[in-house]
Amino acid sequence: MLNAQKLTLAVLISAAIISSAQASEQSEAKGFVEDANGSILFRTGYISRDKKNGVDDTSSFAQTAIVNIDSGFTPGIVGFGVGVVGDGSFKIGENNNAGNNMIPRETGLKDGKLTKGAGDSYDHWARGGGNVKARFSNTTVRYGTQVLDLPVLASNTARLVPEYFTGTLLTSHEIKDLEVIAGKFTKNQYSDQVSTDGRHLDRAIVWGAKYKFDDNLNASYYGLDSKDKLERHYLNVNYKQPLANDSSLTYDFSGYHTKFDEGASTYSQTTDDLSNRKNNIWAISTAYNTGPHNIMVAYQQNSGNVGYDYGENADGGQSIYLPNSYLSDFIGNDEKSAQIQYSLDFGKLGVLPGLNWTTAFVYGWDIKVKGLTDDAEEHEFFNQVKYTVQSGFAKDASLRIRNSYYRASDAYQSNAYIGDTNEWRLFLDIPVKLF
16 A cells, blocks of 8 residues: 555656646745744633533633744745744643643653653643745645644644644645645644654655535545554545525535554454454535525444544544534444534624524434444534624634533443533634734
8 A cells, every 4th residue: 555655646746746737826926024924823722521420520721822923935936935833821720631632731650650641730831843845836845843634634623722743745736726735744743742742653644635626516535544553535525506595505425434453543343353443434414505594414324343533543633524523423333323403694694793603413323332232322412602703903803612412322431432421612712913
């Protein structure tokens, strides 16, 4: 498989360099300083998990400043630039909890053994790094610390601070409406880790492409090989059907195929053969949008001999681009799940521009738990309200409040999944543009 990946990488780079089907981004470069962008996001984050069945509750409350500075490109046939991403944070209150991916904890002793997460939580901490970039025509290569947004290697951005990867990513737009990517990453720092390689990533190679056929139809494919962990492939097709009165129907298909290596971490498996763990998880959804209203229904299914697992194998804590993903991702072994979601844009009602509400209910069934049952179930009732300031000195500041009511069969809880939980998340974001 590695030879095929090298060939794919070579083809993508060659196509990016020799193609000239559209105007060059680099030819329009204004300069290192002239095209520079800098911002700081001040975020106050709070997560509370009210656990049931005798499990201890957890909560985390902290403040951070997330910095993102990115230079422009120098003029010329090949342009060069630099960037910096990072965060500085401090906790509010005791917050000596693990499991929320919010606040790092010092190494300590547990049962007489040195173990991560057994000590006190950090009072304050800082993370991040720099990167360098080069651009030729419409192709950019960036090396260093990065926040990734790829279906097979996606940084967790749903906590206080983002997850960082260190490595190289090539992004090319040489052919109109086509984006191709290829990269290699060697470090993975989770949201609640101070170590720059807290996930102990050996090597992750990614490749893929997405193509916009027209204004209504687009498709994408991405692949990942995480050494000694897993091999994963992702496919998505999305079509928007315009209707009368500015209404629309959107149809979406997304799916993953994953083959886990012997050294991979998994849960909810029904095989003892560690060299033969694999699954397919896919979903279809349809969304109807009219005016301020959006209604979506979705069906999701996992097949194979193991639950879909991500994050634990240094493959990104948000690498699940599927619709039935809230507090639970509904990804148990052989699980089927269905969802209904409703969203309301109050601004389009003329009530309060910037206010949005989303509510959803997801039910999962037929979950296999080895030695216990073949028909465990789980369900979640989700609500989120988000308000974004539309104008004035606080423009773009936002407050997001979300709640999940989650319950599962006893057999599934005993298999170390989430367990019955009432969760609250509150995030206040205040972005400040530096230049």
